[in-house]
Amino acid sequence: MRRWNGWGDDTIEFALDADALGFLAGRIGSGTAIADAAFEQACARLRPSRLAPQRLIDTAAAVRLRHALGQSLPDWLRLRYGEIDTAPDGVAFPESAQDVRELLAYAAEHDVALVPHGGGTSVAGHLTAPGGPRAVLSVSTVRLCQMLSLDRQSQLASFGAGVFGPDLEAQLRAHGYTLGHFPQSFEYSTLGGWIVTRSSGQQSLRYGRIEQMFKGGSVETPAGRLDLPTFPASAAGTDLREMVLGSEGRLGILTEATVRITPLAExxxxxxxxxxxxxxxxxxxxxxxxxxxxxxxxxxxxxxxxxxxxxxxxxxxxxxxxxxxxxxxxxxxxxxxxxxxxxxxxxxxxxxxxxxxxxxxxxxxxxxxxxxxxxxxxxRFRNVYLRNAAWQHGYAIDTVETAVDWPRVRGMMQAVEDAAGAALALHGEKVHTYTHLSHLYTQGASVYTTFVYRLAGNFEQDLARWRSLKCAVSMAIVDHGGTISHQHGVGSDHAPYLEAEKGPLGIGAMRALFRHFDPQQIMNPGKLLPAESEAP
Amino acid sequence: MRRWNGWGDDTIEFALDADALGFLAGRIGSGTAIADAAFEQACARLRPSRLAPQRLIDTAAAVRLRHALGQSLPDWLRLRYGEIDTAPDGVAFPESAQDVRELLAYAAEHDVALVPHGGGTSVAGHLTAPGGPRAVLSVSTVRLCQMLSLDRQSQLASFGAGVFGPDLEAQLRAHGYTLGHFPQSFEYSTLGGWIVTRSSGQQSLRYGRIEQMFKGGSVETPAGRLDLPTFPASAAGTDLREMVLGSEGRLGILTEATVRITPLAExxxxxxxxxxxxxxxxxxxxxxxxxxxxxxxxxxxxxxxxxxxxxxxxxxxxxxxxxxxxxxxxxxxxxxxxxxxxxxxxxxxxxxxxxxxxxxxxxxxxxxxxxxxxxxxxxRFRNVYLRNAAWQHGYAIDTVETAVDWPRVRGMMQAVEDAAGAALALHGEKVHTYTHLSHLYTQGASVYTTFVYRLAGNFEQDLARWRSLKCAVSMAIVDHGGTISHQHGVGSDHAPYLEAEKGPLGIGAMRALFRHFDPQQIMNPGKLLPAESEAP
Structure with a gap:
């Protein structure tokens, strides 16, 4: 079963042996194990649901808790310490576009905020329920998961957007094809999630980023359905797919996606x-x-x-x-x-x-x-389990990533690692940082840095450590001309840094776009664009 | 010198020999040569300029006439018959982004419509001055033409957006690089024009479409400057470059563009x-x-x-x-x-x-x-001169293009050719049509059809013939699931068919975007989006 407060399936362990622990202790000191909050205890602390009953909505605390957060480090801290101050008031599991429309109408009528939920693997705070008086409904797409069509001549396949990576690949493999999209989260993330966060897989050098795979589909928005027909290429004005890519739930719910497929590699x-x-x-x-x-x-x-x-x-x-x-x-x-x-x-x-x-x-x-x-x-999909193992020994693991043109790669790597060290030093702690270039382009590279540091054993202190680190490395990225994300998306955690690359005019353009599709602003409010200037 | 009422340089001729004329006569009947209107005569018929004087604006009739129209067949008919009912009231030649800002301020103050003008090779009616009481200023980008930077490490180069194809390639060749973008209009079209119309070159299979080459730049919009920094890739929300690509002058004037370059092929x-x-x-x-x-x-x-x-x-x-x-x-x-x-x-x-x-x-x-x-x-850049030669013998040549997924390619080709035949039959004329697939993709192909038919020798009749043909083939494209343009853009001529592929919600999203950058709607009004619903 999926872990409720950690990565992946609870039958899979990735242990750290004595040598590995010795290595970490030598670099940043010994960690101290922390007792996690119990699932039942966390459930019991959720406030009662504020939602009016609806046939598609489940308001059971266990379901709400399992859809409350993602996999970012602050999400983990909240789950592990049982400090879930926000959770959706319910979770809906639509099985068709018609169901999604019904939920959009319900949300508009009752002024409910909707948080689309795919595989729940976000590491940037995409899934947090916004606070405030408005009720919040998480909309899980995982029952929109069928293969809908396969066009061998054009090498295109259509799926319900909530299909998980392994299910998508299994269905394609049966026909001799692959999508070829393998982010580290592959086993627990969904096609729709990849698209709306502009995901990139480990073999993007051959298969491209999700932007290059996403050929068309259908989005249910509060203003109506947006259908995206497939063309091999087009010069007909603005490419509407680009409005959906990276929209992070702000313009609607992607229900179907048509993607480019490739014959299986021999x-x-x-x-x-x-x-x-x-x-x-x-x-x-x-x-x-x-x-x-x-x-x-x-x-x-x-x-x-x-x-x-x-x-x-x-x-x-x-x-x-x-x-x-x-x-x-x-x-x-x-x-x-x-x-x-x-x-x-x-x-x-x-x-x-x-x-x-x-x-x-x-x-x-x-x-x-x-x-x-x-x-x-x-x-390739197991290393991420290291986060669970490290936590058990009192260590936090977090990552940050960006992309820059070649002349800036080395300086960026250094700046991010240095910033992390300085940030944790303020807390009297050391950080073990290391970096790889995960995706290479003729133009430059993504720079992916991992941080390992000790947990304080206290929610507020650990959140403060993370905040210092996140702020410092994000500022380093901005200062050194990087994008605030190459593959994880913006969510809540990167939203304050987005204007540095988009400019106020660009941010305004994104707002104008989302307002067109969602005039009442019920879709994932506060994500992607900073909340403070949300007011119309 | 550039022809004012035909394709290309007036020292270059592409003659049709007796065998070629015999071939055409056998298929659609003999053509009758038509006397063209004289340049001076057409100048004399322009109405006086309505523009308040400004240091960057030239209101000479000869300059206005040379910027009045593009290279579409209706544009040709107007020029050849001397029936130029609309022409800009002046032409400005900015030499810097500062000059462009000055012109935007002037236009806002005097409520003048701006029509950006690159190489003037549009075949879709992008350059026509809108009618009505508002004065119209054509803004030529051709003095924004310098190479601004070259980053060998990242294989990027920046240019003023008004640089012509041959000048751009010559500057890159001196450093051992090429852009590799060779549309048939290459010799007379500009980098900025390629970008804002989503152009595709003859060797796109290797070098990609202009979308893949356009890495960043700067746009002066009525609402301010939009800077687009370069990143190898990004997951940071909406890709703002995609708002500029295919914007056809509706959101501002592209002043600088950074493009991906490639070492010259050996x-x-x-x-x-x-x-x-x-x-x-x-x-x-x-x-x-x-x-x-x-x-x-x-x-x-x-x-x-x-x-x-x-x-x-x-x-x-x-x-x-x-x-x-x-x-x-x-x-x-x-x-x-x-x-x-x-x-x-x-x-x-x-x-x-x-x-x-x-x-x-x-x-x-x-x-x-x-x-x-x-x-x-x-x-490769000479065949287009055939239009001049054919006209001299009383024949019109027009083309139309689309792109579809593989299962639709053959049916589309047949449908477009049949529609053209039926449309000209209504005028008692034959049409010689032929087609090629100009750009091939794993997903499908562009379908590019040429029409040769006889001129009536009368402006109204010839416009009517073109209208019948254009309407019939555009409807065939829409009915058979094609995009209204694969490489020519939308302009005026394809605008009525855009909603078929974008849907009302998509059209509205484009409008919302352009309004954000251009609240007064001074930028190229009526192009890309149908004019009838322009009212805010």
Whole structure:
């Protein structure tokens, strides 16, 4: 069963062994385990529902609690400490577009705020019920989950927008196709969630971001239905799909989506390459991504992430031998690990891999083969369980991500890591930070930084630590010319920083757009755009 | 010098020989040459300017006339017959964003409508001055034409938005780069024009559409400046670039644009392949485009376009020999010509070509080598001069284009060609129509149809013929599920058909957006969105 206050399924554990704990303790001190609030206890503390009865709405406390929050660190703090100050007054499970229209009419009539809910994996505060006197209804899309059509000639498939990643892929695989969208949240996130938050998957180098996959669909908005027909391309004015992408529930509820599909890759492999240091590694990946090779993934870890991954990998003996060998080849304490993925026709994939390896060699790249790549693939959706394991030992893990053009990549990485260190120092704590470039483009890269630090064991103090850190790293991103999110979206947590990149005129344009579709402003109020200037 | 009432430079002629004229006469009857109105005569008929003097505005009749219209067939009719009922009251040539702001302030103060003007190559009526009591100012962007920056690391370059295609490419070529955007209008159209009309170039298969190239920039709007910073990708809400793409002058004037650039291709070649008939040809190009090969162009002509191209090519003897040889290989009267382009690294390009040829062979594809491809490349921006030559012999040439998913391609082609025939039959005239798929996608194709028919020799009659044809083919596009434009944009001519694909809610969203940036509605009123419901 899904954990109510942590990541993923409660039968899956990802343990930290003594060496890993020793590594963390050495860097940031020993953690202290904290007792979590019980589910029943948290349920009992929810205030009574304010919603008028409706056939599609469930107001049971357990259901409300399970839809109250997402997976951001402040969401976790609230759940773990049982401090759920806001929760929806009910949850609806529409099974058709007609049901969604019924809920929109109900919300308009009763002045209820709607919070669309897909897989509940948001790490940016998209799902928090707004406070205030208005009742709040969470609208779960998970029963809108069927495959509706498959057009082999055009390589398009339509699904109910609430379909989960694995269900979508299973249905396509039966016909020989894949969508190819594999964010780390893949197992618990939905197609609609990916679209409205502009998600990006681990193999975006081959399959593109969700923006490139989303070809059409249907959105139920308070002002009516918006149908998006599919065209291979169009010069007919504004592309309405772009109004839906990244709209984060502000303009309506996406009920159906048509996506581009691709025949299943006949061959797939992930290979690891090590570099002596960051400078060589960055130059190498730029040469590879600008070389136009048909790769499916490039993922470059900085020295500290490389050290951390090796330390947490287990298999101490094997890793030790690898490090000794790498050291002979010039990859010592500053070594950086690059993961290269290839997917597709066997001959083309092998050629692309060989071309990539030829391009990294002059930069000191040392190819160590498939073994670590296979391991990475095996754990691609498992590493996130580390958050559960770390919490059990008194550590918080949080991440932040952005994207910048190439000249800014290195400075951004440094600035974000430094900002985190300074922020936690104010609390007398250390933070273990490490970074990778998760998505590479000819133009630049996403910069994805992880923070591990100790929990205080007290809700207010832990929230304060997180706030300091989040604020500091977000300001660093803004100051160094990055976008406030490359793949997680805006939600509540990034909303205060959005104007830095959109400008007041751009923010106003987004508001004008959402007002058109939602004149009463019942859709996910306060998300994406800062709440303070919400008043019409 | 640019022709004032026809295509391109007046030193360039593209003559039709006796065989070509015989071919046309055989299909639709002999044309009768018509005397054109003189430039001076047309100038003299312009009404006096209604504009208050301003330092940036030129109100000379000759300048106003040269900015009065574009290159659509109704624009041509007005120019050739000297029936210019609307012309701007003046033309401004801003040299900086500051100048543009000055003009926006002037327009707001004096309630003047602004019509942005790039290269003046629109074939959809983007440039017509709106009628009515309001004075109209054409704002030419051609002095905003400098290269502003070049970032080799990120492969980005910034230009003034009024830079013409050849000037942009020349500046990039000096540094070893290309934009790679080559619409047929390339020589006389501007970067800004491409962006605000969502243009697509002949080698979009390699370089993408302008949407994929446009990375950031700056727009002066009546409500203020909209700056679009560059990011490799972003999940931060609505992508503001998408508000500018396809905005057709409705939200402001694009002054600067940053575009993705690519190192110059070290090798480029265009090869021709013939097929016995359409069915085989369509199956073959679908296999090629879905095979994921690194090609730069695929362009498939239907049987009538193939016949027409061979008939108008000159070199009767050579073409005759080719047709005899093709006939032995099974490509007879229904043969279809496919042009395949490859560009890039020599080895990769040759591999891609070989792979493509291997994929077309099972569909009856007969490769005839590079000769016709070289000829095509040589004339890639010259064929459009045929419109001038045809007019001199009493023939009108017009084109229409759309894009549809694969299952609809063949039906669309037939429907558009049939609609044109039926429309001209109402006027007792024949039309010679032929079609090609100009841009191929895994999802479908653009369908580009050309019409040749006789001029009546009378403005009203010729406008009526065009109106019948345009209305019939546009309705056919809408009825068969196509977008009203794949690459020409909407302008005035396609505006009545836009709601069919956007829906009333989508049209309203576009209006809400443009009103935000342009509350007084001074920007290009009546274009893109139908004028009748303009009232706030």
């Amino acid at each position: 061959y797939e492999a992930f290979h690891a390459v090590f570099f002596p240091g960051w400078e060589q590694a960055e130059a190498a990946v730029r040469a590879v991504v600008q070389g136009g090779l048909s790769l499916s993934m490039l993922r470059l870890s900085n020295p500290l992430e490389t050290v951390t991954m090796l330390a947490l990998a287990g298999h101490k003996g094997l890793i030790g031998a690898l490090e000794t060998w790498l050291s002979w080849r010039g990859c010592k304490e500053d070594k950086c690990m690059l993961m290269i993925g290839v997917s597709g026709k066997k001959r083309a994939a092998k050629t692309a891999l060989a071309d990539a390896l030829a391009l990294v060699r002059p930069h000191g790249g040392v190819h160590i083969g498939r073994k670590m790549g296979d391991k990475w693939k095996q754990n | 090798y480029e070649a265009f090869h021709a392949v013939f097929f016995p008939g359409w069915e085989q040809a369509e199956a073959a190009v679908r296999a090629v485009v879905q095979g994921g090969l690194s090609l730069s162009m695929l362009r498939l002509s239907n049987p009538l376009e193939t016949v027409t191209m061979l008939a108008l090519a000159g070199h009767k003897g050579l073409i005759g020999a080719l047709e005899t040889w093709l006939s032995w290989r099974g490509c007879k009267e229904d043969k279809c010509m496919l042009m395949i382009g490859v560009s890039g690294k020599k080895r990769a390009a040759k591999t891609a070509l070989a792979d493509a040829l291997a994929l077309v062979r099972p569909h009856g594809g007969v490769h005839i080598g590079r000769k016709m491809g070289d000829k095509w490349k040589q004339n």
